[in-house]
């Protein structure tokens with residue numbers, strides 16, 4: 001756990017604090033993102049957690065311990081640091097870069113070699129890169145090496161200062177996905193600083209939004225921030241499409257099941273198990289419960305072929321499909337294409353309201 005208590009800091013010669021009266025608790029194994037405009041104090045806070053800087057007032061506790069900046073080995077064992085734009089040592093090979101902290105901690109060659117091998121696998125790095133120098137790597141490869149270097153001594157905490165800022169959008173997207181996978185596997189406590197609200201929303205279990213003068217304006221899970229922005233500043237920061245962003249994060253499987261009127265191809269009604277939604281159409285299923293066609297309940301005329309959607313599809317995708325779906329409904333199907341409920345725009349609306357009211361957090 002990282003606990004920041006009543007932290008304030010004003011740099012000499014500055015008339016405005018870089019960080020103002022900050023109280024923040026980051027729980028173990030939590031992925032927390034810091035986001036805010038340039039100069040709002042994000043890096044300063046990271047440097048204080050990492051003992052590279054100290055607050056004028058207040059305390060920083062890491063894992064219940066007051067780590068001292070004077071004991072650099074103790075700090076490095078606890079905290080891996082990925083600096084802006086990778087910041088690899090230019091005159092050291094990839095292998096030597098990754099071995100930085102193990103060497104600092106006095107590991108022998110065999111142990112260091114073994115750890116490098118593990119990290120090469122973890123970060124999907126090509127072994128042939130190990131003897132290269134940083135300038136001989138792509139931006140994405142440098143990013144991977146920087147993360148491997150930070151993880152070398154297996155620290156419980158990883159601090160990352162805009163690690164993907166200088167990387168092109170396609171590689172950035174891939175590295176973000178890999179970082180989420182690593183986090184799920186290794187359960188590190190991660191604090192990642194970014195300018196990019198999309199990156200903050202995608203990666204963070206919780207997001208801390210700061211404004212100029214080092215003021216924390218909201219600290220909450222992504223859906224809470226999108227559903228209930230704490231101020232106009234946050235609203236402006238997240239932009240005009242908050243609901244679409246919320247739908248992007250939710251899956252079809254997150255929606256409670258609703259049925260329509262169901263019937264066999266012979267016209268026999270099938271008893272629905274779940275609550276039914278009102279529709280002028282019934283759905284015809286084949287003997288394996290796969291949707292065949294919509295049928296008008298009034299005229300019994302066969303209508304269009306149903307449009308289907310899977311449990312892992314996003315609700316944003318569902319929303320897009322619903323705008324043109326026959327009967328105004330999408331049919332939910334499982335991996336074998338069997339019917340398991342329907343989706344409507346009204347249901348998406350309900351889900352946004354329900355999720356918006358659900359959050360409790362400390």
Ligand SMILES: Nc1ncnc2c1ncn2[C@@H]1O[C@H](COP(=O)(O)OP(=O)(O)OP(=O)(O)O)[C@@H](O)[C@H]1O
Nearest residue numbers: 011012014018037038039040041042043044045195
């Ligand atoms: N060493 C320093 N000496 C004096 N002022 C500093 C120093 N480091 C940062 N500052 C000032 O403190 C404020 C916060 O800076 P900080 O780098 O923490 O912000 P940031 O949110 O990380 O910015 P960015 O997103 O641009 O990296 C800024 O006004 C900055 O100019």
